[in-house]
Amino acid sequence: MKIGLYFGTFNPIHIGHLIIANHMAENTDMDQIWMVVTPHNPHKKKTSLLDDYHRLQMVFLATEDYPKIKPSDIEFKLSQPNYTVNTLAHLQEKYPNHEFSLIMGEDNLNSLHKWKNYEVILQNHTIFVYPRISSEVISGEFxxxxxxxxxxxxxxxxxxxxIRDNIKNGKNIKPMLPVKVWEYIDxxxxxKK
Structure with a gap:
């Protein structure tokens, strides 16, 4: 089975994440997209994150109507901070019959050369890149x-x-979130603070 791994803190998951995940599930040769909830992205401050299980629950609520999109807590069990190369090695060992690919925005592709053992990732896995308006020119290597x-x-x-800033400021962000996610947050x- 071909699995696309869409990593994120999903703090919170929003319709943009779902649109990208669904597009990848429907328009590539991947059988499933796993939304991998990252407990601690090495490039983000942990203090701004909701509890891991609340974020996982929101991903579950957001994806339950999409059979090709699954929530994943695989990184909860791994040492932190999480490095993608370690997660991929763990997944390959746990699911030897699956083929894992990465899903990322062009902005992340530009910083791929800073990732731990990125050459190993590129050697063993395909990367599917979705466009971003704010992208810089892609590095020549990629x-x-x-x-x-x-x-x-x-x-x-x-x-x-x-979304977090608008909630804090009392704005209505309901259209930006799956209904069940909005209800959970509300x-x-x-x-709010």
């Missing part, structure tokens, strides 16, 4: 790389930071 595939997915300029009074 322009025509045989393991990197650009996918003409919709360009979604919506961020979890924007019920728990998340991101």
């Amino acid at each position: 322009i025509n790389h045989p393991k990197i595939h650009r996918v003409g997915a919709p360009v979604i300029e919506l961020s979890s930071t924007f 019920h728990n009074l998340f991101y």
Whole structure:
């Protein structure tokens, strides 16, 4: 089975994440997309994150109507901070019959050379890249790389930071979130402070 791994803190998951994940599930040869909830991204401050299990629950609520999109807590069990190369090695060992690919925005592709053992990732895994408006020019090393595939997915300029800031400021962000995610956030009074 071909699995696309869409990593994120999903703090919170929003419709932009779902649009990208669904596009990848429907328009590539991947059988499933796993939304991998990252407990601690080495490039982000942990203090701004909701509890891991709340974020996982929101991903579960957001994806339950999409049979090809699954929530994953695989990184919860691994040492932190999480490095993608370690997660991939763990997944390959746990699911030897699956073929794992990465899904990332063009902005992340530009910083791929800073990732721990990125050469190992590129050697063993395909990367599916979706467009971002705010992208810089792609580094020469990655322009025509045989393991990197650009996918003409919709360009979604919506961020979890924007959503959190708007909730904090009392704005209505309901259209930006799956209904059950909005209800979960509203019920728990998340991101109000």
